[in-house]
Amino acid sequence: MRISAKSLAGAVGILTLGASVVLAQDSTRTRPTSSRRIPITKEGGEVARRVDTVTVYRTDTLRVSVASPPTIVHDTVTRTMTRVDTVQLPPVYPPIRLPNGFYFGLSGGVMAPNGAIYTPNSAGPSAQLQLGWQGAKQILGIRGDVNYAKPGEDSRFSGLQADPDILNFSADAKLQLPWLTHTFGATHRFTLYGIGGYTHTMFKNLPMRVDPTNGASFQFVPGNGEWTHENGWNAGGGASLMWGRSELFIETRVLAFTPDNAPQSRQMPFMFGMNWFGSR
Numbered sequence: 001m002r003i004s005a006k007s008l009a010g011a012v013g014i015l016t017l018g019a020s021v022v023l024a025q026d027s028t029r030t031r032p033t034s035s036r037r038i039p040i041t042k043e044g045g046e047v048a049r050r051v052d053t054v055t056v057y058r059t060d061t062l063r064v065s066v067a068s069p070p071t072i073v074h075d076t077v078t079r080t081m082t083r084v085d086t087v088q089l090p091p092v093y094p095p096i097r098l099p100n101g102f103y104f105g106l107s108g109g110v111m112a113p114n115g116a117i118y119t120p121n122s123a124g125p126s127a128q129l130q131l132g133w134q135g136a137k138q139i140l141g142i143r144g145d146v147n148y149a150k151p152g153e154d155s156r157f158s159g160l161q162a163d164p165d166i167l168n169f170s171a172d173a174k175l176q177l178p179w180l181t182h183t184f185g186a187t188h189r190f191t192l193y194g195i196g197g198y199t200h201t202m203f204k205n206l207p208m209r210v211d212p213t214n215g216a217s218f219q220f221v222p223g224n225g226e227w228t229h230e231n232g233w234n235a236g237g238g239a240s241l242m243w244g245r246s247e248l249f250i251e252t253r254v255l256a257f258t259p260d261n262a263p264q265s266r267q268m269p270f271m272f273g274m275n276w277f278g279s280r
């Protein structure tokens with residue numbers, strides 16, 4: 001019995017000493033931390049960082065049973081981990097701004113004569129200056145323009161030719177159609193439009209066919225050197241492409257007037273031009 005008691009006392013002493021050493025080692029442990037940083041890049045948008053801290057507890061239980069009540073040793077290890085999450089936000093694009101409001105522009109092309117001025121004249125160059133007001137997404141707008149044309153000479157009527165000039169002053173309503181607007185992408189606006197209104201025409205040295213007299217089937221008269229004024233109308237249409245503060249367009253119209261002694265006179269200018277807006 002004495003040997004057994006001494007043996008038991010020695011075993012308990014050894015276990016107590018071992019537990020003390022373990023506790024001393026645990027108390028001197030340093031909490032592991034991560035010094036590595038996850039690189040975060042910013043491409044096409046803002047980057048948001050979120051830091052999550054996770055604490056993990058571990059409990060180790062050591063049971064020793066030696067002919068006496070068991071000894072329980074609790075070893076608690078606290079570990080802290082840091083996790084950095086990178087959230088990639090979608091890129092933020094600036095709002096698309098299209099032309100709006102007041103604009104002015106220039107255009108050029110060719111004018112084809114028709115009606116009373118068709119036979120003694122041929123096609124010639126044409127130039128135009130236009131001013132207007134309309135937003136890119138507005139259906140209705142207004143426009144005023146001045147169109148100059150110089151018809152060519154027809155060799156069969158060279159005796160009637162005298163270097164003609166034609167000026168047209170138009171005040172129009174412009175109607176944009178709300179279809180096919182994104183044909184060329186979101187940053188450009190494609191538009192089909194119709195245009196028409198009042199036209200005042202001035203011309204000189206313009207030969208034309210007049211109402212026949214004295215039983216003639218048709219009759220032509222040469223133009224005189226003075227400006228002649230006639231009131232009339234215009235109607236036509238075109239297509240435009242808008243971006244930034246600019247608008248590229250093509251259009252054609254009929255510019256018509258009816259003299260007192262002649263059939264209706266018509267001009268058909270085919271124009272290619274640019275408009276520039278004051279704001280967007």
